[in-house]
Amino acid sequence: MYTMGIDIGSASSKAVILKDGKEIVSTAVAQIGTGSTGPSKVMAEVLEKANLTEKDIEKTVTTGYGRFSIDMADKQFSEISCHAKGIHFLIPTAKTIIDIGGQDAKAIKLDKTGRVKQFFMNDKCAAGTGRFLDVMSRILQVDLDEMGDYDSMADEPSVVSSTCTVFAESEVISQLSRGLKKQNIIAGVHNSTAAKACSLAYRAGVEDDVVMCGGVAQNSGVVRAISMELGTNVIVAPNPQTTGALGAAIYAYEATLAEEAI
Template sequence: MYTMGVDIGSASSKAVILKDGKEIIATAVLQVGTGTTGPKKVIDNALAKAGLTLDEMDNVVATGYGRFMLEEANQQFSEISCHAKGNFFQIPSTRTIIDIGGQDAKVIKLDSKGSVTQFFMNDKCAAGTGRFLEVMSRILEVGLDEMEAYDSRALEPATVSSTCTVFAESEVISQLASGIAVENVIAGIHRSVASKACALVYRAGLEDDVVMSGGVAQNGGVVRAISKQLNRHVNVAPNPQITGALGAALIAYEENIKGLKIQKEKKIND
């Protein structure tokens, strides 16, 4: 049985194909999200890697910001459910998930069975999200993939106190103009993102193990800042960008199994 999960975010599109609900046979990520050709392309990429066609998929589940616009999907499920399922599948000891994507940040608490017990989400402001880092990257003229290395060289993180991306932009420009080293500014930016994520963690209630997913989890500077503020180790999910799509593929498998059982019971009753 082949199932596909597609996570359509504001900044990227991700797809995962599973075999029998256990084996990941293809993944694809494109840095273009909802409202673009990204979702269709990411599906095509994943299918090409797997050597399969869309008709061979037993079920397709969509999640993310643009999930209701994906015509190829048979069902849609919330990001919370899918990220919980995807992270728990990869790291069963997960109890607290910190997921920071392009346009939102969320913290999800799980019980020992992987069920969601609490969650909080910040999707009203770009501050503390991947979008915030993109804006800062442009101002600093430092690539997103370079920011972690700069952070590791920082001696004294700058203070980025603004809670709004626009004001933080002005604050960072002023710091650079006053001669503060780029490394210290970047470390301060990472610390600012971490503070917002940790505030959500404390609202949800901190419990080990802590796992980070989402595109921002690829930035080791942010991971280190969160770990320092929480005063505990923070695991990073394997291939953190695909956890939502993976969860969607897992749910697609479970839903298909449910459907087959219902059909079997109906035949017996008939």
């Protein structure tokens, strides 16, 4: 039995196909999100990778901002539930999840069975999200995928104290004009991002294992900063962008079993 999960976020679309609720057959990520061609592109790609068609998929569950935009979906679940389900599948010892996506950040507390005990999300401000890092990378003229490398070379991280992306932008420009090293500014940006994400985690209650997912989990500098802030080793989930889609695919499988049992 094949089931599909699709996570349509603000900045990207992700999909996972699962076989018999246990085997990840294929995954795909399109770097365009809701309101675009992202969902259709990611569906086509994940099916092609698995050498399957829509007719082969028993059930499809969607999640994320754009979860109601796909007519062929059988069910929709919140991203909180899907990230929890996906992370527990991958890392059963996870108790705290930090998810940083394109325009939001979440902290989720799990019990030992993987159920959500508590969660907190940031407000609508982009500070501490992927969007914040995207703005900073453009100001610093450093590619996003290189920011982790710069972070590793920092010897005296700067302080980026502004909680607003616009004010932080001015702060970083000022630091550049004063001749501060880019690697130290980038480390400061990562520390600022970590502080905002960890404030959510503290509210939810931090307990090991701490697992990070979302697109920003691919930035080793942010992972370093969060680990330092929390005083614990943060585990990066395998394919961290697709954990929500994986959880949705698992929900699709469980829903199919429940219907068959009736």
